[in-house]
Amino acid sequence: MQKPLIALLVGMGLITGAQAACLTQAQVQTMADDYFAKKPTPNFAAQSDKDAACTRARFNKLLAAHYGKVVGYKAGLTNPATQKRFNTNQPTWGVLYDGMIQPNGYTTAPNFGARPLFEADMLVRVKDAGINNARTPEDVIAHIDQVIPFIELPDLIVQAPPKLNGAAINAINVGARLGVAGTPIPVPADRMDRFVMLAQLANMDIKVMDQAGKQIGQGKGSDILEHPLNAVVWIAQALHKEHIRLKPGDVVSLGSFSALMPPKPGLSATVNYEGLAGAQPVTVNFK
Numbered sequence: 188m189q190k191p192l193i194a195l196l197v198g199m200g201l202i203t204g205a206q207a208a209c210l211t212q213a214q215v216q217t218m219a220d221d222y223f224a225k226k227p228t229p230n231f232a233a234q235s236d237k238d239a240a241c242t243r244a245r246f247n248k249l250l251a252a253h254y255g256k257v258v259g260y261k262a263g264l265t266n267p268a269t270q271k272r273f274n275t276n277q278p279t280w281g282v283l284y285d286g287m288i289q290p291n292g293y294t295t296a297p298n299f300g301a302r303p304l305f306e307a308d309m310l311v312r313v314k315d316a317g318i319n320n321a322r323t324p325e326d327v328i329a330h331i332d333q334v335i336p337f338i339e340l341p342d343l344i345v346q347a348p349p350k351l352n353g354a355a356i357n358a359i360n361v362g363a364r365l366g367v368a369g370t371p372i373p374v375p376a377d378r379m380d381r382f383v384m385l386a387q388l389a390n391m392d393i394k395v396m397d398q399a400g401k402q403i404g405q406g407k408g409s410d411i412l413e414h415p416l417n418a419v420v421w422i423a424q425a426l427h428k429e430h431i432r433l434k435p436g437d438v439v440s441l442g443s444f445s446a447l448m449p450p451k452p453g454l455s456a457t458v459n460y461e462g463l464a465g466a467q468p469v470t471v472n473f474k
Contacts, residue, residue, distance in 0.1 A: 209234070209241035210358070218344070218359070219249035227301045227346040231355070239354035240429070246360055247282050254284030258438060259310075260426065261339070262418040263361035264353060265411045265442030272447075275353025278412070280422050281361030283440065293367045294472040297450040300342030300364045305471060307393045307406055307445040307458040309415060310335040310368060313437045319423050324388075324416035328374060328381045331419070334388070336369030336469040338458055339440060341447070366440065369458075369469030384464070389414045391462040393444040398455035406444030408463075415441045 210218070210231060221228035234242065251257070264270050265278045289295075297303065311331045318330035341362035345351060356362065375381050388408050395404030408415050418441040423433055433439070448456075450473040460466035 209238040210245065212245060215242065215245040215249065218246060221301065222250075222342075222344055223253065225298065225301050228344055230345045230347050230350050231358070233352065234354050234358060236354050236357070239358040242358040243281070243360055246358070250282070250284060250360065250363075254286045256285045257282055258285050258288065259283040259313075259440070260422055260433070260437065261361055261363055261440035262422045262442045263356055265418045265421070266406075266444070268410075268446065269443050270353070273351055273353050273356055275356075277353065278418070278421055278425075278442070279353055279357040279361055280425050281357075281363045283363055283366075283438065287363060287365055288438070289365060289367050291367060291369045291469050292472065293365075294474050295340070295365065297452050297454075297473040299340060299450070300344065302343040302345065302348050303340065303364070303450055304343065304362075304447040305338055305340050305450055305456060306443045306447050307395050307404060308337040308339040308366065308443060309441045309460075310337045310366075310438045311416070311419060311441065312371070313433050313435055313439070314374075315435055316432065318419065318433050319427065321420050321423055323420065324385055324414045325382075327416040327419045328385055332374050333371040334374060334384070334463075334466075335371045335438070336458060336460055336466055337440060338367045338456065338469055338471045339443075340365035340367070340450075340471065367469055367471045370467040372463070372465040385414075385416070387463045388416065391460050391466075394459045394461060395445050395448070396457045396459065398453075398457075403456070404445035404448055408444070410444055411442050415444075418442055 312333040314332040342364035391408040393406040457470040
């Protein structure tokens with residue numbers, strides 16, 4: 188009789204270590220209310236990847252009601268350093284909405300979110316639906332038309348961010364809040380020129396500087412999945428599993444090149460992409 192009792196308790200989630208189910212509509216509403224109030228929301232119990240995706244879908248419906256149409260997607264945890272920080276070995280993804288992406292030189296308060304951070308990132312813009320079948324960076328670059336310098340301003344939103352794991356990051360829509368887009372770099376039409384850009388993307392040095400010219404962060408193109416365009420390969424496949432396809436005009440955020448950093452009053456952070464031809468700096472100001 189003892190074994191069936193244990194099995195019953197496990198099934199009911201009464202034994203320590205059992206994972207919680209998808210958050211209820213009421214729980215997600217509380218999370219969204221706190222998100223819009225820029226108030227840290229309570230951490231929730233550990234979830235499976237499936238239940239975290241369910242929570243994200245419910246949360247995203249409330250974000251869409253506030254932010255408007257979907258403009259793209261963000262790949263998260265694409266850098267081994269961020270994976271280690273959140274105790275996972277795989278990326279995840281979230282949705283970007285109209286109103287989240289701001290122009291170069293954007294100024295915001297340091298407390299733009301409940302648990303605000305910033306990081307060096309990059310966007311690419313989808314040219315055609317062939318992107319959904321991409322399996323290599325070479326495939327990706329044939330189906331994008333712009334590479335865009337980008338500073339993401341994510342928000343980890345919970346009361347205790349160090350307790351977040353990969354599934355929880357997924358559940359909170361990968362912390363999507365704001366981002367600052369720089370000057371787009373056109374992707375060359377010539378195939379050989381595209382190969383040059385591919386090499387530059389892998390080898391570029393990313394440097395984050397403050398207003399005094401002091402370096403406060405850094406990274407390399409290959410820090411993201413060995414080549415930054417591998418993030419697009421990954422996200423296209425991940426979206427396919429949920430019956431979502433990238434479409435022309437969508438933007439994809441590739442993930443963190445630098446460490447996640449806290450904003451400070453008076454800081455102006457500029458990201459430079461050294462070695463990437465045509466790349467102009469992108470700046471965010473914290474007033």
